[in-house]
Amino acid sequence: MSTHSTPPLQQRVSTRLRATHGLTVTSFATLPGGHSGLTYRVETDGGNFVVKAVPEGQRAIGRHDMMRQAAILSALADTDVPVPRVVEIDPEEPAWFAMELVAGESLEPVLDNPPVRPDLAAARMVRAAEILPRLHAVDHRRIPGAGEVLSPADELRRWTRTLRAVPPELVDGGEKLLALLTDCIPEGVDPVLVHGDYRLGNIIAGGDEPVALIDWEIWSIGDPRVELGWFLVFADGTNFPGVGREVAGLPSAGDLVAAYTGTSGSGLPEMTWFDALGRLKMAAIMGHNLRRHREGRHHDPDQEKLPDTISRLIDTATELMAGKR
Known part of the structure; x- marks a missing residue:
């Protein structure tokens, strides 16, 4: 399917989460700071998620290979390595996957703000x-x-x-x-x-x-x-x-x-x-x-x-x- 006939990402995510999980998307916002593909915070009536997607027009290779990222997260789901749970994968180009939004703090003490105690x-x-x-x-x-x-x-x-x-x-x-x-x-x-x-x-x-x-x-x-x-x-x-x-x-x-x-x-x-x-x-x-x-x-x-x-x-x-x- 050409990118011209592919629905916008927000529509694709909303449709898939409703069809597969019965969830209604209430908010879809860019998460700043990501350097690999596009990253969004997605809020629904049944929980919040992070969606990572291949940028429109980009090849799904290297840092933009979302399916490879989804694969390793899925492979680690039954191990004792703490990783977010993948809830949906859509390989249709431009590909995306959704994972649970994990509460907490991810800060580099010597570099990031606010400073960590x-x-x-x-x-x-x-x-x-x-x-x-x-x-x-x-x-x-x-x-x-x-x-x-x-x-x-x-x-x-x-x-x-x-x-x-x-x-x-x-x-x-x-x-x-x-x-x-x-x-x-x-x-x-x-x-x-x-x-x-x-x-x-x-x-x-x-x-x-x-x-x-x-x-x-x-x-x-x-x-x-x-x-x-x-x-x-x-x-x-x-x-x-x-x-x-x-x-x-x-x-x-x-x-x-x-x-x-x-x-x-x-x-x-x-x-x-x-x-x-x-x-x-x-x-x-x-x-x-x-x-x-x-x-x-x-x-x-x-x-x-x-x-x-x-x-x-x-x-x-x-x-x-x-x-x-």
């Missing part, structure tokens, strides 16, 4: 590290559409491409860091299901307890240390000068790794490399966003706050890698 931020971060093994214990072989397994070398190649797509002056020192990472790529461990953007900003919490892990647009099968290294970036507000804040009492990287492994030791080899990789990834993403702003592709003056953070991430990652030698 320091003791609550610390407790949430430890609990997030403690429940991450539940996700990594899921049998990924039973999940359809997972794609290829990504090794540490694959991850480094991916982010090397991203970094090198940014003008070098925006990511000064990036090539030196890439060389240090390339010189000692760790051997992979048994692959697991990884969320891809695991951090408190993507975890809805009730108090200090995680109640729903959201934003599954880049899930994959890969090395668990890649996931943990990314999570560690957000445990230190000094990583984000000019754009973030320091939060007193947040757990250290060692504390979070220990919470993940359940041991007093690290229990994970080569975590320094993955900590540095996480910083490289964030620097590459921020460099890409700054480039888009300066080229006029996405005007956002706040992007001009990023250079100090990009430098800090590259410098501290380089220091970590130099310390390994």
